[in-house]
Amino acid sequence: MRRVRWNAPLVVALTGLGLIALLGIVAPFLWEERATTLGGSARAHPSGAHWLGTDALGRDVLARTLVATRLTLEMTLAATALAAVAGSLLGTVVWVSGRRVREFGLRLIDVMISYPALILALVIATVLGTGPTASVLAIGLGGAPAFARLTANMAASVAQRDFVTQARLMGVPPSRLLARHLLPNISGPLLVLLSVAFANVLVALSGLSFLGVGVQSPDYDWGALLNSGLEALYTNPAEAIGPAVAITVTGVLAGFVGDGLATALDPRTGGAKARARRRPAVEVSARSHRAPADALVTVDNLVVALPDGTRLVDDVSLHVMPGEILGLVGESGSGKSLTAMSVARLLPEGLSAHAAELALDDLDLTGSAIDPRRLATEIGIVFQDPSASFNPALKVGGQLTETLRVHQGVRGGEARGRAVEALEQVRIENPARVVKQYPHELSGGMRQRAMIAAAILPGPRLIVADEPTTALDVTVQAEVLDLLKDINSTRGTSMLFISHDIGVIGTVCHRVVVMYAGRVVEELSAADLRAGRARHPYTKALLAASPRLQDADTDTGTDTATATGAGTDAVVERAPLATIPGRPPAPADRPAGCAFADRCPVVLDGLCGTERPPMADSVACHAVRQEVQPA
Amino acid sequence: MTTPPYKLAVEDLTVAFGHGRRARTVLHGVSTGVRAGQTLGLVGESGSGKSTIAKAIVGIHPVRTGRITLGGEDLTGLRGREPVAVRRRIQLVSQDPYASLNPRMTVGEAIAEAVDPVRADARKHAATVGRWLETVALDGSAAARYPHEFSGGQRQRIAVARALAVEPEVVIADEITSALDASVQAEVLNLLEELRRSLALTMVFISHDLAVVRHVSDEVAVLCQGEIVEQGPVRDVYRAPRHPYTRRLLASVPAFEQKPTPGKTPETTPETTPEKALGMKESAA
Numbered sequence: 056m057r058r059v060r061w062n063a064p065l066v067v068a069l070t071g072l073g074l075i076a077l078l079g080i081v082a083p084f085l086w087e088e089r090a091t092t093l094g095g096s097a098r099a100h101p102s103g104a105h106w107l108g109t110d111a112l113g114r115d116v117l118a119r120t121l122v123a124t125r126l127t128l129e130m131t132l133a134a135t136a137l138a139a140v141a142g143s144l145l146g147t148v149v150w151v152s153g154r155r156v157r158e159f160g161l162r163l164i165d166v167m168i169s170y171p172a173l174i175l176a177l178v179i180a181t182v183l184g185t186g187p188t189a190s191v192l193a194i195g196l197g198g199a200p201a202f203a204r205l206t207a208n209m210a211a212s213v214a215q216r217d218f219v220t221q222a223r224l225m226g227v228p229p230s231r232l233l234a235r236h237l238l239p240n241i242s243g244p245l246l247v248l249l250s251v252a253f254a255n256v257l258v259a260l261s262g263l264s265f266l267g268v269g270v271q272s273p274d275y276d277w278g279a280l281l282n283s284g285l286e287a288l289y290t291n292p293a294e295a296i297g298p299a300v301a302i303t304v305t306g307v308l309a310g311f312v313g314d315g316l317a318t319a320l321d322p323r324t325g326g327a328k329a330r331a332r333r334r335p336a337v338e339v340s341a342r343s344h345r346a347p348a349d350a351l352v353t354v355d356n357l358v359v360a361l362p363d364g365t366r367l368v369d370d371v372s373l374h375v376m377p378g379e380i381l382g383l384v385g386e387s388g389s390g391k392s393l394t395a396m397s398v399a400r401l402l403p404e405g406l407s408a409h410a411a412e413l414a415l416d417d418l419d420l421t422g423s424a425i426d427p428r429r430l431a432t433e434i435g436i437v438f439q440d441p442s443a444s445f446n447p448a449l450k451v452g453g454q455l456t457e458t459l460r461v462h463q464g465v466r467g468g469e470a471r472g473r474a475v476e477a478l479e480q481v482r483i484e485n486p487a488r489v490v491k492q493y494p495h496e497l498s499g500g501m502r503q504r505a506m507i508a509a510a511i512l513p514g515p516r517l518i519v520a521d522e523p524t525t526a527l528d529v530t531v532q533a534e535v536l537d538l539l540k541d542i543n544s545t546r547g548t549s550m551l552f553i554s555h556d557i558g559v560i561g562t563v564c565h566r567v568v569v570m571y572a573g574r575v576v577e578e579l580s581a582a583d584l585r586a587g588r589a590r591h592p593y594t595k596a597l598l599a600a601s602p603r604l605q606d607a608d609t610d611t612g613t614d615t616a617t618a619t620g621a622g623t624d625a626v627v628e629r630a631p632l633a634t635i636p637g638r639p640p641a642p643a644d645r646p647a648g649c650a651f652a653d654r655c656p657v658v659l660d661g662l663c664g665t666e667r668p669p670m671a672d673s674v675a676c677h678a679v680r681q682e683v684q685p686a
Numbered sequence: 687m688t689t690p691p692y693k694l695a696v697e698d699l700t701v702a703f704g705h706g707r708r709a710r711t712v713l714h715g716v717s718t719g720v721r722a723g724q725t726l727g728l729v730g731e732s733g734s735g736k737s738t739i740a741k742a743i744v745g746i747h748p749v750r751t752g753r754i755t756l757g758g759e760d761l762t763g764l765r766g767r768e769p770v771a772v773r774r775r776i777q778l779v780s781q782d783p784y785a786s787l788n789p790r791m792t793v794g795e796a797i798a799e800a801v802d803p804v805r806a807d808a809r810k811h812a813a814t815v816g817r818w819l820e821t822v823a824l825d826g827s828a829a830a831r832y833p834h835e836f837s838g839g840q841r842q843r844i845a846v847a848r849a850l851a852v853e854p855e856v857v858i859a860d861e862i863t864s865a866l867d868a869s870v871q872a873e874v875l876n877l878l879e880e881l882r883r884s885l886a887l888t889m890v891f892i893s894h895d896l897a898v899v900r901h902v903s904d905e906v907a908v909l910c911q912g913e914i915v916e917q918g919p920v921r922d923v924y925r926a927p928r929h930p931y932t933r934r935l936l937a938s939v940p941a942f943e944q945k946p947t948p949g950k951t952p953e954t955t956p957e958t959t960p961e962k963a964l965g966m967k968e969s970a971a
Contacts, residue, residue: 217780218788221845222803224773225773227803231806239791240788240790386867528732529935532938556940563940596869632875634873
């Protein structure tokens with residue numbers, strides 16, 4: 056479970072409310088007599104004997120305010136509890152009931168919420184009469200709809216999650232569904248809501264008493280005291296100040312509890328401060344000059360680090376030649392996207408890129424003073440999710456030509472003409488109509504084509520494609536991959552192509568860089584990858600782990616199926632896929648030696664665990680190196 | 687050679703969403719089935735209706751017409767009267783390993799709930815929970831931990847263990863490896879294969895990934911826009927696909943191995959098979 060992160064408002068407010076509650080318990084024992092004793096002068100001004108003066112009957116106002124704490128708190132707690140229990144029961148039960156009950160319940164909540172809570176309470180109070188019990192019922196029931204609406208909304212998001220569906224399929228009865236799955240998962244926000252509701256209920260109850268339809272004499276709460284204080288507001292303001300301050304302080308403290316709880320329960324808070332405090336310097340290894348001089352993109356010893364110095368990308372070097380498609384492949388967390396986003400200068404907030412060299416031709420990508428015009432026009436980007444990369448409120452045409460208009464000064468008709476042309480190039484039918492359409496009017500494949508059109512429009516020298524086909528269907532994927540290859544061959548645009556799918560990478564790229572745990576482990580030609588000539592044990596394992604479309608025996612070209620295909624109706628024994636034991640190390644726990652050592656089938660004792668394998672002959676592996684040139 | 691009857695059969699199933707003129711039919715008279723101890727692979731692209739079939743079978747989506755039978759017993763008629771007993775006979779494992787486990791329940795409680803949905807007493811069913819965790823190659827100590835302490839692959843194995851703990855007659859796996867990395871996916875696929883052998887598991891395996899479906903299935907049914915266009919033993923369908931859509935699907939997979947040699951299965955490009963239904967996908971909506 057998440058720990059509660061204590062914060063100042065929460066501590067102050069809980070302490071304050073604790074003191075008030077204590078006061079509520081002890082005050083009647085200590086000052087009851089003083090509060091009810093008649094005598095002295097009526098409506099006396101504050102004095103040493105009566106700090107807040109006396110009321111119309113000569114009773115001490117301070118003592119009465121303190122003694123009223125108990126009744127006020129009792130009523131507030133009871134009414135809050137009533138509102139919370141009635142409201143959240145209604146709000147959650149609708150989500151474990153059948154469709155009809157749910158529809159009816161939700162509409163009922165809608166109708167109830169449309170009446171202001173205080174009006175509802177006044178109606179109920181009028182029906183039930185006056186007195187503390189009636190007030191509690193009125194305010195409690197009046198506050199229930201708000202609780203019902205909020206819990207219904209919160210429960211809705213939980214009720215539609217898979218684990219609730221699973222529980223239903225397992226036959227978990229509705230009451231248990233409620234107690235086990237719904238309530239625990241909304242308890243956090245509910246707690247916050249509860250403390251805020253406490254403040255509201257306090258004000259509403261005081262309001263009822265103040266209006267004279269709540270607590271009646273001889274009982275008194277803060278609202279009733281406020282009522283009697285109002286009569287003498289001009290002659291003795293102190294009489295009204297006592298209860299007013301009490302209501303305000305208690306209400307504000309309850310609100311603070313809500314704020315504090317919200318902060319304490321939010322897992323996203325707390326980290327930011329710790330982050331800002333220290334910012335260790337990231338040391339970058341010296342230039343290694345591995346890239347050819349005519350490379351278009353040069354990345355030399357790139358480090359992408361968290362603010363605390365943890366290296367998510369650790370000394371990555373690669374280059375992209377003009378007209379080349381370089382594939383960057385790895386599993387989630389391998390740092391492939393961060394590497395690519397460093398090149399595009401689109402790292403998420405908080406991450407920093409450091410490198411011995413990070414350049415697109417003569418454009419230095421490490422500096423802060425970089426020409427945004429060159430950056431926008433020389434690098435085109437295609438993201439994974441075509442539905443998230445367009446603004447749904449703007450037409451496709453305007454979004455395609457944004458770079459043209461902003462950075463290249465192309466206007467109006469010409470910009471549209473260029474957009475239509477680009478859409479034609481990405482094989483979209485009827486481009487003149489598409490530019491006038493909104494993104495939601497296009498299919499997923501079309502949107503990704505339009506995204507590619509936007510990327511090629513300014514005539515970039517490099518396209519960074521981050522998992523561009525992962526969200527697409529396989530037939531659409533094939534078409535988009537064809538299109539990218541086509542753009543590469545006709546326009547000569549270089550590409551940095553990121554994918555987790557080794558099949559996609561092998562199909563579309565010329566050269567492939569394999570990443571593991573933030574480091575490059577191997578670099579090989581796509582032809583070698585396709586032929587299975589990987590050398591690093593991780594690349595080999597990755598290839599072996601992927602299920603194949605055809606068996607080895609059926610893709611030889613000879614018709615062996617007649618011999619082996621007879622047993623299709625019996626249970627066929629299938630060879631298990633190769634797996635890699637263990638998990639990749641977290642960036643903070645990356646070992647001193649090879650990051651793959653713990654999972655490696657050919658690990659060398661003493662060497663792999665301690666010494667980081669250098670990139671030699673395109674492979675970073677001690678075992679491979681020893682094999683090539685035995686020590 | 688006589689083929690055994692289907693354990694779970696879907697006959698002429700039609701599912702539509704909405705009412706009246708706004709109704710949208712997503713399954714058009716689908717008929718398929720899976721034999722005891724075998725795995726049926728359901729493959730298709732997004733919007734083909736493969737998940738809808740799963741949800742109709744377990745009773746989440748109402749069936750408009752057609753029958754779903756389990757061991758010869760009509761489930762469509764039973765719905766409403768004995769839903770709990772029926773539901774427990776078929777279990778669903780879903781795609782997202784982060785949404786399918788309640789974050790506030792320990793793994794032990796989650797599996798105990800599958801054993802006894804009313805009480806869900808992890809302590810009373812500790813032995814059973816331990817056995818199921820062992821079945822999916824997890825340590826017994828996992829029972830005391832919460833889902834967030836596990837990786838995606840481990841969570842998916844827990845989800846499988848929970849489905850098995852119900853001791854259902856059929857397990858429906860809906861894209862259960864789609865959210866996993868290749869090496870983790872291999873682990874889960876190997877586990878399914880092992881369970882199929884040791885427990886004679888009857889399974890419907892739904893995926894958009896043709897290579898994965900081929901790896902786990904005995905028979906495969908290819909769905910396209912709410913209709914099954916081809917069904918048969920996995921070897922036959924993958925080696926000699928008869929329907930042009932199946933051929934196009936297979937040709938689209940970016941894989942390293944040689945595509946089926948020409949003559950045996952003509953390799954088709956999208957341009958040469960202007961498949962009407964699919965051609966529409968790429969024109970403006």
